[in-house]
Amino acid sequence: MTPSDYAFLRKFLKERSGLDLSSDKQYLVESRLIPLARAGGLPGIAELVARLKGGSDPLTAAVVEAMTTNETFFFRDRIPFNHLRETIFPALARARANRRALRIWCAAASTGQEPYSIAMSVKEFAGLGGWRVEIIATDLSQAVLEKAKAGIFSQFEVQRGLPIQMLVKYFTQTGELWQLNADIRAMVEHRQLNLLQDFSHLGMFDVIFCRNVLIYFDHDTKVGIFDRLARVLEPDGVLALGAAESVVGMSDAFRPYPDKRGLYRPNAAPTARAAKETMPALKLIASAR
Known part of the structure; x- marks a missing residue:
């Protein structure tokens, strides 16, 4: 992932979900979005970013959901x-x-x-x-x-x-x-x-x-x-x-x-x-x- 692609994704995710990624979370983005890109028939992050920059796309919601943490359990913290x-x-x-x-x-x-x-x-x-x-x-x-x-x-x-x-x-x-x-x-x-x-x-x-x-x-x-x-x-x-x-x-x-x-x-x-x-x-x- 290039620095410019990561900068775009940080801004994109903050605007869409409020997620505030630090500069050292590139590995996390790659681990979650590379499988998503490939499932969508794209070679990698660069092509995914290009799709997102193109405007409205079904992958937009999928990217936000992929980066959302859904850790939860019953009666958490009691x-x-x-x-x-x-x-x-x-x-x-x-x-x-x-x-x-x-x-x-x-x-x-x-x-x-x-x-x-x-x-x-x-x-x-x-x-x-x-x-x-x-x-x-x-x-x-x-x-x-x-x-x-x-x-x-x-x-x-x-x-x-x-x-x-x-x-x-x-x-x-x-x-x-x-x-x-x-x-x-x-x-x-x-x-x-x-x-x-x-x-x-x-x-x-x-x-x-x-x-x-x-x-x-x-x-x-x-x-x-x-x-x-x-x-x-x-x-x-x-x-x-x-x-x-x-x-x-x-x-x-x-x-x-x-x-x-x-x-x-x-x-x-x-x-x-x-x-x-x-x-x-x-x-x-x-x-x-």
Whole structure:
């Protein structure tokens, strides 16, 4: 791969997915894109880059998906799911007692283990029995979303983090594969979404899981995403980040949840800014009348 081809791919991937590749990741790009190029009938990276420079091409999405990391497993890191059971669900059950409904967003949901872990956690929490709980799972890759929708996992996948009692309770074995029961699959709605784009159309949420994806973005991209996440999170809602992620020293859109590592609450500032930005439009409407 020539330096100019690598420079183009770094810029291309950052614009399309937010992936911020350092200058020493050329080996990673080659290992993932050379097989893709050859599968598409191209000799190598140079020809692939030429196709991408040509404009709209079916290979565009394939290149982005090939470079996307989809590492995930059930109840990953465990602590956020303990927080759900011990802190988040009890607090929201009290706060939403009249509404008896929750909306949860799992961003960068990959092949489904995380949103399905959330769904099983909802099922296991008695205080939400009979409630309407909507779980939206989004990802940049349509391919992983299709796998997630099927809810079919290998023996290796169900052995990673999934308690045996939940495997027996919520899965059915078919040969060497395990399929998640229909009632759990029905709790999750899968949608393709790029976090770099507007996501206000998803509506407001009580809980947002945005874990282990922001580490791949540069500072400015993270700040922008944090600000937009705050705008779709209820004032008393909760944001859960990955173990290596934090808003501290980066954004004033959130503040740490007291004594709960990885959890954050929205600050009033982003909402106030949003309201302030709408004031000129409201004044114009008023003057027009």
